[in-house]
Amino acid sequence: MSTITLQVPEKVDLDPKETARFLAAKLYEIGRLSLGQAAELAGLSKVAFSEVLGDYDVSLINHPIADIIKDASKI
Template identity: 40%
Template sequence: MYEITLSVPEETALALNLTPEKLTEEVLLAAAVKLYELGRLSSGSAANLAGIPRVLFLSKLAEYGVDTFRLTETELAEDLANA
């Protein structure tokens, strides 16, 4: 596992009204959501990065205005054919 150290100004934590632990969770979730939105991580990998179950991650996407499913019409038809 990689470990990354991130320096966050105290004003940021105070503005967000978060403890250091909650700030860590928030930053990890925001990074995971953005990487998922960009198509860089699958929902499972993004959930793993955020440290939460995949189902919970998928439900959190709406809070960030990110579509849960990004299938094209062709991909959806293929999924239905395989079901």
């Protein structure tokens, strides 16, 4: 895993754990990370991470509707 350093103004109160969870949730939402990868970035288990996704308005099911319909038509 690589490390990224951000310069944030002191008046912005950011908690490192909360920031990692937010970033993980948003990267999961846009499909850049799998659930497992995002959970690892957030420092949580997959179950715990899936439970906090709602805190960031991110759905656990993040597949495009067209893919879901396509998969369902194969059944």
